[in-house]
Amino acid sequence: MKDPIVASSAPNHSRRPTPPVTAAYLERAALHYLERYSASTEMLRRTLRRRATKRAQARGEEPAAFEEMIDAVVGKAVAGGLVDDARFAAARLATLRRRGASARGASAKLAAKGVPREVVEAAMQAEGAQNNPEDAEIDAARAYARRRRLGPHRPPETRQAHRERDLAALARAGFRYDLARDIVDTDIDG
Structure with a gap:
């Protein structure tokens, strides 16, 4: 029988320290998120901010220090065509309308997803051009x-x-x- 005091005094090697927030980490997180979900620019920014905040708090760091890095990764995703608010708004609007969302309800849901008002209005006008509103x-x-x-x-x-x-x-x-x-x-x- 083992002595309980001796067994509990062994160091715990199962927990590794939390790695730092880096641009490479944020890029991997963005790609992983965008592989699974269609997203607006603001949705990607919120997701990266949440991931960076969680990791920074685990390390005892200030999350606000990573805002520039997050903006750079979001800018890269937009420049690379991975994120396009107009494309997202048009696709999401079509889905919402098929499910029975009113024009007001659909625009409110798009605004909640962080799509800018002018992009929502353009998507609504494009929908109206395709068929009678x-x-x-x-x-x-x-x-x-x-x-x-x-x-x-x-x-x-x-x-x-x-x-x-x-x-x-x-x-x-x-x-x-x-x-x-x-x-x-x-x-x-x-």
């Missing part, structure tokens, strides 16, 4: 109602009892009242 809004409202099982997608015996709740759900999603009313009151065939 009103038709896109109607299609998005229908998709939202279908996904959330609102209005005509409810069992017929519960539709009237949940009508106000369904209208409110569409309004909270950013759809106009008249459009919400049309979607809730229509039949699936209509």
Whole structure:
């Protein structure tokens, strides 16, 4: 039987010290992130900032010292075409609209992802140039109602009892009242 005091006094070699934040580390982190996710410039910057802060705090360093390095890596990614806010906004907008996001809801979600307002507006205008903006809004409202099982997608015996709740759900999603009313009151065939 081993003596517990002797066994616990052995040095712990399993933990290595945290390596420093370097430009190479940030570049690897950026590439790893961009391999997995499509991102806006601001999303990449936030991710790198979070990674640098975690590593700097583990080493007892000040995270603000790495801002220039983060900006340089983000600039490299933009220059290399790995990050493009316009491309990200167009793709994300198409996805959001297919899932049933209103124009207001989609622009708010893009803004939350750090996409600049002028890029969001350009993506919205490009979407409007491809098809009628009103038709896109109607299609998005229908998709939202279908996904959330609102209005005509409810069992017929519960539709009237949940009508106000369904209208409110569409309004909270950013759809106009008249459009919400049309979607809730229509039949699936209509």
